[in-house]
Amino acid sequence: MSRFEIGEQDFLHDGTPVRILSGALHYFRHHPDQWRDRLTRARELGLNTIETYIPWNAHSPARGEFRTDGILDLGRFLDEVAAQGMWAIVRPGPYICAEWTGGGLPGWLFTAGAAVRRHEPTYLAAIQDYYEAVAGIVAPRQVDRGGPVVLVQVENEYGAYGDDKDYLRALVKLLRESGITTPLTTIDQPEPWMLENGSLPELHKTGSFGSRAAERLATLREHQPTGPLMCAEFWDGWFDSWGLHHHTTDAAASAHELDTLLAAGASVNLYMVCGGTNFGFTNGANDKGTYVPIVTSYDYDAPLDEAGRPTAKYWAFREVLSRYTDVPAVTAPPRTDAPAFTAPLTTVAPLWDVLDLLGPEHPHDHLPTVDELGRFDGFALYRALDDVAPGVLDVAEVRDRAQVFVDRAPVAVLSRDLGEHRAVLPHGGALEVLVEDQGRVNYGPRIGEPKGLIGPARVGAEAVTRWGVRPLALDDVTALTAHVRDAAPVDGVVAGPAFAHATFDTPDPDADHFLDTAGWGKGVVWVNGFCLGRFWSRAPQRTLYVPAPVLRAQGNDILVLVLDTAAPTVTFVEDLALGHTEE
Structure with a gap:
């Protein structure tokens, strides 16, 4: 079996210095029957490693559950990586950000009263179960057991969030007890305070950046004086949000930064090599004062586009990588138009005609969040159990978009990002509100907030307290x-x-x-x-x-x-x- 270690200056594979040339490819953003194609393109770019997050909330939509079917078959994905002759880096979080709903943290954590991303018993007990399930897949596939996994990351850019060293030590202990034997790393933006807050002396620090490579590698070296330098997220593009423009980065400029990084002897993980898609209701959202949901595409302006096809950036990066490693021949077919x-x-x-196919309604004597009903994505239909009078409907907060109906006639749309939470009801009658969770916040202090209508709710001076709520089963x-x-x-x-x-x-x-x-x-x-x-x-x-x-x-x-x-x-x-x- 092989050994993979962190040496005084380099990564060591069976004692021989090696450089990691990696690309991020999230198995959960690609149809599993296309994993092999995407991995082949990544290898032909000149990469020797694939990195992936693991989304806890996708694998564990309910506590005690750990799904590995279909798009969540992590074992199959890692086996596909190994079949390409590539190594793997695994980032199980528990928090991953990734522009993924909730940053990967399950909604049920918060209903259970967990205080996340710090040393707190309820949270750590849940992580123990999660890490054990992950290790059941990852541990047998570590390089020292003949598999592809060479590195496992602890948490994710923790220095931007907190500095609870006991929490980080607990994560290390849980990973080791679950059977993870590979070297452990952390990642932070190359700001001194983030690098210090987000790691431990015994963990190897890596950086996340996409420009000013020489300067940022120097900062990283100040805080990681030994071992290999690594940009574990080389941002070669960016994500998109509804209401903004499509983000792109100049291929030549990005390739120049990659060349600077590699010329300095550093290892790299391209974030992303192929972004993929936020299928279903999996997109996240940002909230830095204004709620901004992320779009369905996670194309990221990566070297491989959303459909896995080489872009101009692919060829620019491949030319740079060819200066530092042998690159194989490219087998990607010529780009052709899709059927039109x-x-x-x-x-x-109408929605009203199919409600019986969309799950039961739950009566409440207060205005509940959908989290209280154990639902953590999608849509919910709220129905006032008593007719309301004409007037102004005022709800404390809408998360995240609400269509308001009286006697099933539309009267208003309320949007969180515009701060709308009042609707004029021109006449009285049966009040119904269709609420869309547009994506759970994945970064910052609002992670874990419940969704739905946030009370109290009033029509004029009258409180509306009796509600039936139907999370739509889709x-x-x-x-x-x-x-x-x-x-x-x-x-x-x-x-x-x-x-x-x-x-x-x-x-x-x-x-x-x-x-x-x-x-x-x-x-x-x-x-x-x-x-x-x-x-x-x-x-x-x-x-x-x-x-x-x-x-x-x-x-x-x-x-x-x-x-x-x-x-x-x-x-x-x-x-x-x-x-x-x-x-």
């Missing part, structure tokens, strides 16, 4: 799709909230497709039961990525949750359209 065609939305069912839309397929025919523009259905054949089921949502307002799309994620007419993203493995040649089902309005046509286009840039 249209299909009609044929049937539609994990499996098989029965819902069958129902909508046989619903009323579409007649013109689709008015939401409703579910619409289309069936289409494709001329090339082996090709990725790009669904153009330019004619639609806001909502969610499923193709053959696979949730592509959210769309929104708000900039920047305009296409949803459809992985080829979810398609079939004939009889593909599309289910669209239309929240406001949608043109009655499904349109597929030749390429990604991720929005305008600053230029």
Whole structure:
């Protein structure tokens, strides 16, 4: 078996100095049948290592559960890495940020009263269970047991958040007791106070940055005087948020920074080598005074785009890497257009007609959050159990977007990012509010906040205290799709909230497709039961990525949750359209 160690100046593999040339590729942002393709492209770029986070909340949607099916099959992913002859770096958090909902922390942690990211018994007990489940997959795949895993990271940019050394020591102890024997690292931005707060003397410090490489490596060396220098997140792009522009970085400038870093003898992890997609309801959000949800695409302007295809940055990075390592021949096929065609939305069912297929309503004598009901993503329908009078509905806070109806007629949309929490009710009657969790905060002090309507709620001077709340069960839309397929025919523009259905054949089921949502307002799309994620007419993203493995040649089902309005046509286009840039 092999040994992987941190030496006085270098990483050592069986005693021989080696340099880590890594790229971040999150298994949970790619269809598992495409992992091999993405890994092959990364290896052909010139990389020898793949890094991935592990999202605790995806694997453990409920306490005591640890899912490894489908897109969460971490063992299969690491085996695919090994089959490429590459090493792996694993970052299990427990907090990962990653622009992922909740930063990877499960919502049930907070309902259990845990105080996260510090030395607190409830939190540490949950982490122990999580680490043991992770180690059951990772430990047998460590390099000293014949596997690919060479490094495991402790926490994630902790110095920007706290300085609880007892907490970090407890994480180290739990990792070691669970069977992790590889060297352990930490990562922080190269600010002296972050590097000091976020690590321990016995842990190897690495940095996260995307520019001023020479300067930042010098700062890192001051705080990590021995061992290899490593930029464990070399930011080669950036993420996008709804309402802003599509972020890109200049390929030549980014390649120059990479060259500077490698010329200094440092190891590197490209963040990202291929970003992928926030499928389903997995996108996170930032809140630095204003709540800003992240888009569905995690393209990141990476060397491989959202669909795994080489970009100009790929070729620029490959040329730089060829100066420091042998790069293999490239086998990626030439870039071609995806199939472009249209299909009609044929049937539609109002939300109100399918509620029985979306789970039970829970009565309450107060205004509950959806977290109280054990639901931590998606949508919930709130219904006042007593009719309300005309007046102004005033809710303390909306998290994150609420459509208000009286007698099922729309009267207002309330949006958290605009600070809206009041709606004029022009007449009395049955009050219902459809609330969308647009992504849990993944960075900063608002991590862990509950979602839904935050009370109290009043109409005029009258408190509204009796509510029925129905979290919409959208994990499996098989029965819902069958129902909508046989619903009323579409007649013109689709008015939401409703579910619409289309069936289409494709001329090339082996090709990725790009669904153009330019004619639609806001909502969610499923193709053959696979949730592509959210769309929104708000900039920047305009296409949803459809992985080829979810398609079939004939009889593909599309289910669209239309929240406001949608043109009655499904349109597929030749390429990604991720929005305008600053230029």
